[in-house]
Amino acid sequence: MNARKLLPTAHHHQIPLTIRNSLRWVQDSTTHLNPPFQPKGPSTLATNLIISYFKKGLIGEARILFDEMPERDVVAWTAMIAGYTSCNHHNHAWTVFCEMMREGTDRPNEFTMSSALKACKGMKSLSCGALVHGLAIKHGMDGCLYVDNALLDVYATCCVSMDDACTIFRDIHEKNAVSWTTMITGYTHGGDGYGGLRVFRQMLLEEAEPNSFSFSIAVRACAAVGSYTYGKLIHAAVIKHGFESNIPVMNSILDMYCRCSCLCEANQCFHGMIERDLITWNTLIAGYEKSNSSESLYLFSRMELEGFSPNCFTFTSVIAACANLAVLSRGQQVHGGTVRRGLEGNLALANALIDMYSKCGNIADSHKIFGKMSRRNLVSWTSMMIGYGTHGYGKEAVELFDEMVASGIRPDRIVFMAVLSACSHAGLVDEGLNYFKAMISDYNITPDQEIYGCVVDLLGRAGSVKEAYELIESIPFKPDESVWGAFLGACKAHGFPNLGKLAARRILDLRPNMAGTYVVLSNIYAAEGKWGEFARTRKLMRGMGSKKEAGRSWVEVRNQVYSFVVRDKVGSHMVSVCEVLEMLIQHMKEVGYVPDLDCSIHDLEDGT
DNA sequence: ATAGGGTTAG
Numbered sequence: 001m002n003a004r005k006l007l008p009t010a011h012h013h014q015i016p017l018t019i020r021n022s023l024r025w026v027q028d029s030t031t032h033l034n035p036p037f038q039p040k041g042p043s044t045l046a047t048n049l050i051i052s053y054f055k056k057g058l059i060g061e062a063r064i065l066f067d068e069m070p071e072r073d074v075v076a077w078t079a080m081i082a083g084y085t086s087c088n089h090h091n092h093a094w095t096v097f098c099e100m101m102r103e104g105t106d107r108p109n110e111f112t113m114s115s116a117l118k119a120c121k122g123m124k125s126l127s128c129g130a131l132v133h134g135l136a137i138k139h140g141m142d143g144c145l146y147v148d149n150a151l152l153d154v155y156a157t158c159c160v161s162m163d164d165a166c167t168i169f170r171d172i173h174e175k176n177a178v179s180w181t182t183m184i185t186g187y188t189h190g191g192d193g194y195g196g197l198r199v200f201r202q203m204l205l206e207e208a209e210p211n212s213f214s215f216s217i218a219v220r221a222c223a224a225v226g227s228y229t230y231g232k233l234i235h236a237a238v239i240k241h242g243f244e245s246n247i248p249v250m251n252s253i254l255d256m257y258c259r260c261s262c263l264c265e266a267n268q269c270f271h272g273m274i275e276r277d278l279i280t281w282n283t284l285i286a287g288y289e290k291s292n293s294s295e296s297l298y299l300f301s302r303m304e305l306e307g308f309s310p311n312c313f314t315f316t317s318v319i320a321a322c323a324n325l326a327v328l329s330r331g332q333q334v335h336g337g338t339v340r341r342g343l344e345g346n347l348a349l350a351n352a353l354i355d356m357y358s359k360c361g362n363i364a365d366s367h368k369i370f371g372k373m374s375r376r377n378l379v380s381w382t383s384m385m386i387g388y389g390t391h392g393y394g395k396e397a398v399e400l401f402d403e404m405v406a407s408g409i410r411p412d413r414i415v416f417m418a419v420l421s422a423c424s425h426a427g428l429v430d431e432g433l434n435y436f437k438a439m440i441s442d443y444n445i446t447p448d449q450e451i452y453g454c455v456v457d458l459l460g461r462a463g464s465v466k467e468a469y470e471l472i473e474s475i476p477f478k479p480d481e482s483v484w485g486a487f488l489g490a491c492k493a494h495g496f497p498n499l500g501k502l503a504a505r506r507i508l509d510l511r512p513n514m515a516g517t518y519v520v521l522s523n524i525y526a527a528e529g530k531w532g533e534f535a536r537t538r539k540l541m542r543g544m545g546s547k548k549e550a551g552r553s554w555v556e557v558r559n560q561v562y563s564f565v566v567r568d569k570v571g572s573h574m575v576s577v578c579e580v581l582e583m584l585i586q587h588m589k590e591v592g593y594v595p596d597l598d599c600s601i602h603d604l605e606d607g608t
Numbered sequence: 609a610t611a612g613g614g615t616t617a618g
Binding site: 045051074178311377 | 617
């Protein structure tokens with residue numbers, strides 16, 4: 001065996017000294033006639049070296065060493081399969097397994113089978129898994145709990161339904177915590193959180209002892225169904241079982257509170273943790289991103305101060321927070337951080353950047369990011385199309401849609417909403433209607449409230465208010481406030497007071513607390529000069545107890561975001577804001593914008 | 609000497 005030339009050179013320091021020395025010793029000792037004691041075979045030592053190579057991620061080195069081994073026993077083969085899988089090279093693991101079945105001198109054992117099954121799971125290949133299943137039965141290895149649990153995992157992960165996994169699970173005589181946890185995970189990751197919770201309850205009923213793994217996935221199931229009640233219950237059980245210092249379990253609980261919109265509890269949980277890891281920070285930053293983006297940014301800075309290095313998960317949430325706040329310079333700064341860390345290849349992060357630049361008004365940089373991506377998924381295309389649509393580039397969005405379909409990506413409901421909305425804002429009525437028809441006939445997507453809302457908006461915005469109304473009447477279910485809302489907007493914009501009043505009444509039937517609807521309705525009366533009706537509607541609104549939230553605007557001046565409402569007091573800090581607003585108004589006038597004073601006057605009267 | 613299940617984004 002030519003192991004000497006394989007001794008690490010560049011990575012010398014990374015290899016445990018003992019292994020290196022023992023390998024040398026074996027090579028020397030083979031020439032001795034009487035070794036002091038029976039040495040382990042060179043195969044054992046080479047296998048140990050292979051294992052340490054994989055632990056360091058030195059896949060190439062492991063492979064070269066394996067190829068140069070003159071005799072490869074089942075342990076060496078298994079170490080290769082398990083090693084590749086541990087580095088997420090599942091296809092290579094599978095290739096090695098096939099090689100072993102073809103040319104290996106040893107038969108595979110239980111260790112080999114469970115490693116091979118883990119590779120199948122990694123490849124999400126049910127057919128490979130079924131093949132190993134057959135081999136396991138042939139070699140009489142079904143009945144080994146490791147093999148059975150690995151089989152269970154393959155069927156639970158790769159099948160559409162949990163039926164096959166259930167069959168395997170039922171036939172395991174002595175189920176352990178791993179068997180139960182694998183079942184709970186199968187349901188939960190498959191989108192059936194209640195199924196996961198059902199298995200967890202059964203586990204407790206059968207007095208199987210749940211461990212930290214069982215608890216973290218059970219809590220994940222609560223998060224998936226958004227059940228604060230079950231989540232709190234299991235949180236209590238976690239404490240009772242003494243897992244409140246287990247970081248993954250606590251991370252799971254933290255995430256559960258965030259997903260149940262219990263940010264107070266999440267915050268409490270976070271501060272109660274004695275030890276935190278990167279996932280802990282990422283979970284809370286992601287938790288705050290939607291509801292309180294500035295808190296996300298604050299946590300991000302705190303996390304760096306405490307010496308944690310952000311990863312692509314962190315950056316994806318932080319970039320989304322910048323997008324929500326529309327803080328371009330901060331977004332650019334964070335973008336710089338991702339480039340410095342070499343995270344440019346991350347798909348989700350690039351998608352977040354497209355959205356951030358678009359929401360910060362910099363569509364050119366969105367396009368730059370999109371253009372540089374080596375891989376794009378549905379989210380990438382959708383984000384870019386929404387960006388084009390909101391910036392008024394309807395034609396570009398439509399072209400992007402066609403390009404996406406041509407590249408082999410199947411559109412979903414969301415991307416149709418993006419293209420319909422883009423058509424709507426660019427006045428591309430016929431194109432939009434064609435996409436609507438194609439969505440139904442070519443892609444079998446049944447339009448829902450939101451899609452109808454988009455099409456009503458498409459027709460209504462272009463002035464085809466009658467057609468929009470006919471479409472609403474053809475909807476096979478009861479249209480909701482988003483559909484009527486789109487229609488109301490069209491009636492208001494194109495002067496259809498009677499249809500507008502009808503739409504407003506429909507909305508108020510569905511959402512009597514939507515104060516904004518009263519405002520629009522009263523404005524329709526005002527425009528008709530029906531001041532009695534106007535006053536009556538306003539009175540109704542006040543009596544309702546809810547108030548329309550003031551329309552808030554914000555503007556970025558010299559890296560600072562200022563937020564204001566109508567009739568805000570002009571303090572000294574707002575002076576520069578007013579200057580910017582004056583500039584914007586001037587610019588709008590120059591491009592021919594005529595303000596719609598008709599409505600704003602009435603809105604002002606009420607201070608809304 | 610070789611084999612289990614869990615937590616973070618979109």
